[in-house]
Amino acid sequence: MPNSPVLTKGQVVPIPSSVMRRALGLTIAETRHSTMMVSAGSEQGRNDLDLGIEALTQATLLTQETGMDWDAFFAVHRDLPREGPGLAEDVAWAGQLIGISPQGFVCDAGCGPGGDLAALRQLVPHGRIDGFETVSHFVEAAREKFSGDPSVRIFEASMEHLSGPYDLIWSAGAVYFLGVPRALNAWRSALADNGAVAFSHPCLFTDTPSEAALAFWEAEPGSIETEATTCAQIAAIGWQVLATRTLSDAAWTAYYGPLLTRCDTLEAAGTSASVAAAIAAARKEASDWSAVAGQTGYVLYVVRPV
Numbered sequence: 001m002p003n004s005p006v007l008t009k010g011q012v013v014p015i016p017s018s019v020m021r022r023a024l025g026l027t028i029a030e031t032r033h034s035t036m037m038v039s040a041g042s043e044q045g046r047n048d049l050d051l052g053i054e055a056l057t058q059a060t061l062l063t064q065e066t067g068m069d070w071d072a073f074f075a076v077h078r079d080l081p082r083e084g085p086g087l088a089e090d091v092a093w094a095g096q097l098i099g100i101s102p103q104g105f106v107c108d109a110g111c112g113p114g115g116d117l118a119a120l121r122q123l124v125p126h127g128r129i130d131g132f133e134t135v136s137h138f139v140e141a142a143r144e145k146f147s148g149d150p151s152v153r154i155f156e157a158s159m160e161h162l163s164g165p166y167d168l169i170w171s172a173g174a175v176y177f178l179g180v181p182r183a184l185n186a187w188r189s190a191l192a193d194n195g196a197v198a199f200s201h202p203c204l205f206t207d208t209p210s211e212a213a214l215a216f217w218e219a220e221p222g223s224i225e226t227e228a229t230t231c232a233q234i235a236a237i238g239w240q241v242l243a244t245r246t247l248s249d250a251a252w253t254a255y256y257g258p259l260l261t262r263c264d265t266l267e268a269a270g271t272s273a274s275v276a277a278a279i280a281a282a283r284k285e286a287s288d289w290s291a292v293a294g295q296t297g298y299v300l301y302v303v304r305p306v
């Protein structure tokens with residue numbers, strides 16, 4: 001494996017072409033829902049790459065392949081209540097399922113702008129919440145939501161390195177940045193006795209998906225699985241699935257509704273060509289989702305080490 005490049009925290013670098021990425025042993029994906037992620041193709045160089053994640057997620061990047069201007073992307077993905085599908089009732093379902101105590105200690109891993117913090121606070125009104133997020137303006141938005149509450153702390157740091165001990169690690173639409181086995185292996189030691197992880201994750205609802213359903217996820221990190229194959233991945237690393245729940249159409253509307261409204265607002269105010277392109281991409285994603293919603297979506301998994 002060739003040496004991985006050394007990325008310094010704060011450094012802004014162009015994303016290499018797919019040919020170069022393969023040569024470097026990197027996986028770099030531009031996600032539809034929020035940001036981009038770098039993970040090493042080998043253990044070698046992983047620390048350098050982890051440092052690079054923050055640099056890369058701060059945008060100012062152009063991809064040579066897509067021509068996507070990430071400043072423009074984050075101009076659209078700003079001031080939104082959430083950065084992926086989900087509802088407060090999904091949080092409540094997971095909390096009730098594991099019987100979390102009102103004094104519980106919860107982590108929101110990949111919390112984005114903090115869309116689930118209020119629902120998590122309802123679960124643990126006398127407990128504590130830690131959020132972890134790597135995109136600065138999401139961190140600021142999440143911090144603002146509970147700025148007067150010292151029991152809610154938001155860290156601008158990778159969710160991969162948690163200490164806990166948490167009664168619940170909640171992660172809405174973020175585990176796929178690491179991959180299910182890597183995330184669960186990393187979080188095992190951060191759970192309290194009888195603690196659990198609840199994460200929502202892309203899923204194919206059919207073994208014979210259309211090309212459009214597969215294309216919907218093609219920019220995302222990792223392969224797209226069915227519920228059965230994700231459950232098999234979970235079992236293979238020594239965890240049990242307590243329950244699963246498919247996210248509703250309303251959960252997707254909670255994400256796309258405000259996103260489309262923001263697109264309207266930006267357009268009405270007048271935008272640059274690059275922001276107009278980012279708006280078009282957001283509109284296309286929402287429209288593509290409507291077309292494939294019966295075949296693919298998110299499933300919420302509640303899991304615990306065996």
Ligand SMILES: C[S@@+](CC[C@H](N)C(=O)[O-])C[C@H]1O[C@@H](n2cnc3c(N)ncnc32)[C@H](O)[C@@H]1O
Nearest residue numbers: 033082083084110111112158159172173174177
């Ligand atoms: C699809 S968004 C979901 C955000 C939020 N959970 C929600 O539902 O609104 C995924 C989030 O995970 C964050 N993320 C990705 N990799 C991360 C990492 N290693 N550590 C912390 N956050 C990460 C992204 O920046 C993004 O905000």
